[in-house]
Amino acid sequence: MTLAVDIRHRLGAFQLNASFETNGRLVALFGPSGSGKTSIVNLIAGLLSPDAGRIVAGGRVLADTATGAFMPVHRRRVGYVFQDARLFPHLTVAQNLRYGRWFAPRGERHADMGAVVEMLGIGTLLDRRPGLLSGGERQRVAIGRALLASPLLMLMDEPLASLDEARKAEIMPYLERLRDETKIPIVYVSHSVAEVARLATDIVVLEAGRVVASGPTSDILQRLDLLSDEERGEGGAVIDMEIAAHEAGFGMSLLKSPIGELHVAGVDMPAGTRVRVRIRARDILIATERPRGLSALNILSATIVGIKSDGALADVTLDCGGERIAARITRQSCEMLGLAAGRPVFAVIKAVSLDGASTWQGGEVPASRIIGDG
Amino acid sequence: MDWLLDLTPDEWTAVGLSLKVATWAMLASLPLGVGVALLLARGEFWGKSLLNGIVHLPLVMPPVVTGYLLLLGFGKRGPIGAFLAENFGIVFSFRWTGAALACAVMGFPLMVRAIRLSIEAVDRRLEAAAGTLGANASWVFVTITLPLILPGIIAGMILSFAKAMGEFGATITFVSNIPGETQTLPSAIYTLTQVPGGDAGALRLTLISIAISMGALMASEVLARRAAKGAGLR
Numbered sequence: 201m202t203l204a205v206d207i208r209h210r211l212g213a214f215q216l217n218a219s220f221e222t223n224g225r226l227v228a229l230f231g232p233s234g235s236g237k238t239s240i241v242n243l244i245a246g247l248l249s250p251d252a253g254r255i256v257a258g259g260r261v262l263a264d265t266a267t268g269a270f271m272p273v274h275r276r277r278v279g280y281v282f283q284d285a286r287l288f289p290h291l292t293v294a295q296n297l298r299y300g301r302w303f304a305p306r307g308e309r310h311a312d313m314g315a316v317v318e319m320l321g322i323g324t325l326l327d328r329r330p331g332l333l334s335g336g337e338r339q340r341v342a343i344g345r346a347l348l349a350s351p352l353l354m355l356m357d358e359p360l361a362s363l364d365e366a367r368k369a370e371i372m373p374y375l376e377r378l379r380d381e382t383k384i385p386i387v388y389v390s391h392s393v394a395e396v397a398r399l400a401t402d403i404v405v406l407e408a409g410r411v412v413a414s415g416p417t418s419d420i421l422q423r424l425d426l427l428s429d430e431e432r433g434e435g436g437a438v439i440d441m442e443i444a445a446h447e448a449g450f451g452m453s454l455l456k457s458p459i460g461e462l463h464v465a466g467v468d469m470p471a472g473t474r475v476r477v478r479i480r481a482r483d484i485l486i487a488t489e490r491p492r493g494l495s496a497l498n499i500l501s502a503t504i505v506g507i508k509s510d511g512a513l514a515d516v517t518l519d520c521g522g523e524r525i526a527a528r529i530t531r532q533s534c535e536m537l538g539l540a541a542g543r544p545v546f547a548v549i550k551a552v553s554l555d556g557a558s559t560w561q562g563g564e565v566p567a568s569r570i571i572g573d574g
Numbered sequence: 575m576d577w578l579l580d581l582t583p584d585e586w587t588a589v590g591l592s593l594k595v596a597t598w599a600m601l602a603s604l605p606l607g608v609g610v611a612l613l614l615a616r617g618e619f620w621g622k623s624l625l626n627g628i629v630h631l632p633l634v635m636p637p638v639v640t641g642y643l644l645l646l647g648f649g650k651r652g653p654i655g656a657f658l659a660e661n662f663g664i665v666f667s668f669r670w671t672g673a674a675l676a677c678a679v680m681g682f683p684l685m686v687r688a689i690r691l692s693i694e695a696v697d698r699r700l701e702a703a704a705g706t707l708g709a710n711a712s713w714v715f716v717t718i719t720l721p722l723i724l725p726g727i728i729a730g731m732i733l734s735f736a737k738a739m740g741e742f743g744a745t746i747t748f749v750s751n752i753p754g755e756t757q758t759l760p761s762a763i764y765t766l767t768q769v770p771g772g773d774a775g776a777l778r779l780t781l782i783s784i785a786i787s788m789g790a791l792m793a794s795e796v797l798a799r800r801a802a803k804g805a806g807l808r
Contacts, residue, residue, distance in 0.1 A: 245706055273705040274713075280706040286699055290721045303708025349707050545670075 201385045203227070203353070207243055207253030208538030209450055216240070216409040224384040224402030226379045228395075228417075232404035232428055237389040240406075241355045244387065245280050246273035257353050274303070279384070281356040285338040287330035293341050294326040300349025311348045319381070320344045320374055336367035340374060347378070354378075354386040360395060368395075375399055393434035397421055397478045422526040424481060424515050425508075436480040437525040443473045452497075452551070458521040463497040464554045475561055477554060484527035485548035486516060488537050498549040504541050507534060514539075519545055581782075585775055587754050588762035589782055595670055595758055596738035599677035600731050603685060607730060611689035632744075633683040641747025644676055648748075673747035673756045677738035684737055685730035690693020693719070724801040732794035736787055759783050 206219040216236045229237040242248040244255055246262065249270055255262040262271050279300070287296050297317070301309055317323050320340045330338060339359055346354060358366045359375075372395075379386060379399060390396050396403060396417065403420040405413040413426055417438050420426065424435045441457040453467040455477060462477065469475065490499060502518040502525065509515075514534040516527045527547060539545070581589070613619075614626055632640045648655040648666045658664040666672035696719055704714045742760035749756040751765060763779045766772035 247702055247706070272710070273702075274708050274710045276706075277708065278706055280703065281704060282699070284699070286697075286703040288700060288704070288718060299704070299709075300707035303713070345707065355706075 201221065201258035201353070202256075203244075203258075204254070204256045205240065205244065207240075207250040207255065209239065209243060209248065209250045209253075210283070211239060216407060218406065218409065218411050220404045220411050220414045222402050222404065222414065224385070224400070224416075226388055227402045227404060228400035229389045229406060230373050230396050230400075230403050230420075232308045232389065232391055234408075235406040236260040236409040237391075237406055237514060238357050241280075241357050241387060241389055244353070245355055246271060246276050258330065260352070276366050277304070277349070279349050279351030279354045281342050281346050281354070281359045282340070283358045283361050285335075285342040287341055287345070289330055291330075292326065292328065293322065293333070296330065296341060296345050297326075297348050300345055304350045307489075309350050311350045313348060316344050316347050319377055334367070335363050336370045339367075339371055340361065343374065343378065344383075347382070347384075351384060354384050356386060357389045358391070359388075360390075360392075372398065373561075380561075385423050387410075393421065393427060393431045397434075397436075397438050398476070415570060418556050419524075421478075422481075422517070422524055424526060424528065425510075431541075433482050434480060434529075435526065436478060436483070436524070439477050439479065439523060439525075441475055443469060443471050443475060445465065445471055457523075459523045459525070460500045460521055461498075462549070462554060463551045465551050466493060469561060473561060479525060479549060480553065481515065481528040483553040484518075484525070484529075486518075486527055486529055486533070486539065487546040487548055488539075488543075490546055491548060494548065495550070496548045497551045498554070500547045500549070502545055502547045503541045504539055504545060506541055507539060514567065516546070520547060582775065584685040584753055585762065585779060588757050588759055588779065591670060591673075591754070591757065592739055592759040593786075595673045595677055596735050598671075598674040599681060599738040600685075600735045602674065602677040603682055603734060604727075604731060607682060607734070608683040608689055608727065611686045611693055611730075613741060614686065615690045615693040628794050629686050630683045632680050637680065637743025640679060641676060641744035644672075644679065644744065644748040648672070648675060667751070668752060669755060670749075670751050670755055673745045673758060674738075676748045677741045678734070680741050680744050681734035682736035684733040688730035688733055689723065689726050692723040692729075695726075696722050699755070725798045728794060728797045728801055732790055732797075736790050737784055739783065739790070 202221060202223045207216065214236070216239050218236060218240055229240055231237055236435040239248065242260065243250050244257070250265060252265045254264040254266065261269050262276055263269060277442055288299065291299065297313065301311065301313070317326070319459040320343060322337065322340050322344060324335060325341065326339055326353040330341070333341065343359070360371060363371070376399065386400060400417045403414065403417050404411055405420060405426050408497040411422055413423065421435050421438055424432050427435045439457055441460060441462065444454045444456040446453050451465060453464050455462045455464055455475065464477070467475070485496070500520050505517040505519045505524065507514055507516050509531050512531055513528055514531045516529060516534065516539060518525045518527055525547065610625070610629060614622065646652050650656065650659070650667045655666055664671070666675050701714050702717055704718045709717060740760060742764065743759060745756065746761055751757050751761045757765070759779055763776050766776040766779065
């Protein structure tokens with residue numbers, strides 16, 4: 201499904217002027233607070249009406265100020281997961297889940313209650329009231345409720361923002377399953393590089409109400425200049441790989457992809473699983489000759505594509521078996537080693553920096569198990 | 575204790591009439607009360623403060639003035655009274671229906687206030703969420719707003735009922751004090767205090783009045799708690 205957004209909207213002193221088109225499975229609207237992410241989602245949902253512009257999702261015109269078309273919220277069939285869950289306090293979890301299902305057109309209720317409840321692990325909560333749920337449980341129910349409305353498009357506005365790290369880790373796998381097992385495209389608002397790197401197939405970067413970049417996740421996260429100062433250390437390559445084998449003796453796993461082989465610690469998924477690995481730019485060492493007597497297990501041959509210096513730091517773009525990988529080193533090292541575009545080098549990555557926390561299940565999963573033909 | 579329940583037929587009539595008048599006043603004003611509360615809580619229109627003022631007038635005006643205005647408007651020769659009598663056969667003057675109308679008007683501001691407060695307390699983001707799940711405005715009201723404001727509606731109904739049980743000034747001015755037709759509990763007590771030897775009857779009716787009021791309050795407490803629990807607020 202293609203989502204095309206081209207809107208101008210004023211909210212007080214804030215001016216939103218955003219235009220992008222995407223057909224990613226999970227599109228992240230990424231940017232700092234106040235960059236207009238939530239406003240865009242509200243415009244897509246129909247909770248706001250744009251001052252000017254056009255929003256088209258899968259051929260359905262949701263709003264077009266040129267023709268005066270405006271589809272009301274309740275007809276848009278978007279599954280909106282709010283940051284604050286917004287479960288109905290007077291209904292039980294089961295009634296909350298059934299709420300959206302009841303309003304979906306009879307012939308288009310693709311979502312199966314049992315499958316969704318199973319996928320989100322909320323079977324034991326069905327008789328409870330939302331007031332008694334933990335934050336993580338509440339958010340899972342909210343996802344289920346949106347999903348059971350059999351939406352044509354899911355909108356998620358920082359669904360993890362109000363949760364602590366443990367609860368985030370609890371929900372992440374469910375979001376991955378949602379992305380991989382349903383055919384419903386997802387628009388996902390976030391300001392966290394870690395979340396976006398793990399979940400997004402495509403990213404739209406927003407800043408002060410404007411789109412500054414958009415494209416596939418692996419391309420965007422390498423562009424360290426797009427990230428805020430605090431988040432820059434989190435940026436880097438996101439590579440699709442396959443678990444080739446487990447090395448039981450040391451608890452290590454071997455991953456393969458065109459960039460070469462990577463040794464990773466603590467990945468407990470079966471061999472053959474497609475995974476995404478995030479290699480942070482700051483975790484890469486650059487050597488001009490193959491290092492020896494080094495504890496780091498991963499040494500990849502690469503070619504320098506470009507260098508961008510910024511103050512004391514230098515962002516080096518490497519070509520590694522056809523994939524681009526960003527490395528961040530000091531300008532001093534860069535000049536000491538005499539690095540320049542076209543020079544063959546070695547990228548050294550500690551296996552420890554690629555532990556389970558930066559390796560997730562991902563890649564293409566063709567079958568749609570939850571939703572029939574949505 | 576026998577003397578307490580040993581009411582004369584006239585006294586029983588007054589008790590029964592009061593209950594009937596109060597119940598009708600409460601039920602008949604409920605739909606309008608919810609509507610006006612919605613308008614005042616959510617509406618943006620010219621004359622909103624004027625409407626608010628009119629609704630609250632009976633609370634601050636002397637009840638006699640309210641009763642007299644009702645007499646002018648809804649009496650036999652009053653413009654509204656004549657219209658209703660001719661076209662719908664509804665007569666208010668010197669009937670128990672008139673007493674119910676007077677009680678409804680006097681209790682209206684209390685009812686609207688309670689409901690309006692509960693509407694203003696509703697988290698509108700929940701209504702927006704219901705919209706994204708496919709519910710149109712009417713469904714959102716029935717499935718989300720109404721259940722959430724139920725405690726306020728119950729509180730408003732009880733306040734209106736209690737006010738009606740005690741209403742005296744407007745009722746006696748509008749529909750007089752006719753035994754069996756418009757003589758409610760307060761009017762009956764008033765009458766008994768005006769005749770020699772009526773003290774015992776007045777005291778009996780006073781105690782009954784207290785009992786009914788207490789009962790209404792307690793019932794409202796139970797209902798409101800149950801509704802609040804149903805609304806997931808406690």
